[in-house]
Amino acid sequence: MQLPGGLIEGGKRQRQYRFQPVSGSLELALTETAALAASTPEAVTRILALALRELGGQPMSEERAASLCVADRQFLMRELERYLGFSGGWFHADCTACAARFDFHLDYAELPVQEAGAGYPWATVEHQGRTLRFRLPTGRDQEGLTRIPDDRARGWLLQRLACDPAPLDEVDGSLVDSVEAALERVAPAVVVQVQACCPECGANTAVDLDPYRVVRRQSDNLLAQVHRIALHYHWSEAEILGLPHSRRQRYLEMIDHSRGMVS
Ligand SMILES: [Zn+2]
Known part of the structure; x- marks a missing residue:
């Protein structure tokens, strides 16, 4: 994988x-x-x-x-x-x-x-006669973004992604656009x-x-399955939760069979 x-x-x-x-x-x-x-x-x-x-x-x-x-x-x-x-x-x-x-x-x-492009995870942008280097955003950047007001989010993120030089002297809208486009070219995608x-x-x-x-995902369905198996076999919660997914499903099918719910 x-x-x-x-x-x-x-x-x-x-x-x-x-x-x-x-x-x-x-x-x-x-x-x-x-x-x-x-x-x-x-x-x-x-x-x-x-x-x-x-x-x-x-x-x-x-x-x-x-x-x-x-x-x-x-x-x-x-x-x-x-x-x-x-x-x-x-x-x-x-x-x-x-x-x-x-x-x-x-x-x-x-x-x-889509696989990552050449240069991953970095992209360079030419800006006012200089070559600037940026990295792709990570989960940690996303976690940080949840604490930044929307109107400051793009500029804040751009400062974080700047690798060379970092931090940037100034951030303007056109730079944000070109960095986003450059990063998109190297980014993998689903x-x-x-x-x-x-x-x-x-x-x-x-x-x-x-x-x-x-x-x-909610745990309600899983807990209901544990409940059905425990009622039938009298196993502990830990034993039932320790079963591989496929075996738990097999036991549930057998319980249904034994109750005549499935022909
Ligand atoms: Zn229609």
Whole structure:
């Protein structure tokens, strides 16, 4: 498994990663840690630190998860959603042309992933006769942005991303635009918006596709499953949460069979 960007450590670009084995304990820890986070970027950092077994052959940590570029974090969160058993499904859309509400099917495996460009994670910009160097934003930058007022956000971020020279003497609007364009050329990307075709009128509507859906997972369904298995087999909560995801699903099927709910 390989990141589209990668974490730069000691001059090396680390791209190989592996998730932890999925058990109920991990699923519960993911929902509980997400609920305690102050913001979505902080929740993503905590979730990735828990869910990844290793990155570049080294154990994962919140520090390393926060240092990943934004697209790598989006990529990992969507891969994690697939790994936890959701590989796509039916989504809703409201047609912008005729206002009809319709459903469309999406398979995550079919969504393209754009690899990082040459120079990743840095980009250079020529500005007033000088060459300036910037890096791509990370999860830590996103966490910081949640504490900055919107009208100051772009300038604040640009100062943080400036590597050489840093800090910048002055930041103007045209520099912000050229830096954003330069960074976009080296940034990896995952799909965060799709075009859905309306079955009523045939028009296309842009639909946002949240890469961070795992952040909003609830523990209710998992706890209900633990409850059903505990009632039937009288195992402890820790024993049931320790089961791999697939085995927990098998036991639930067997309980349904034994109750005659499935033919
Ligand atoms: Zn329509």
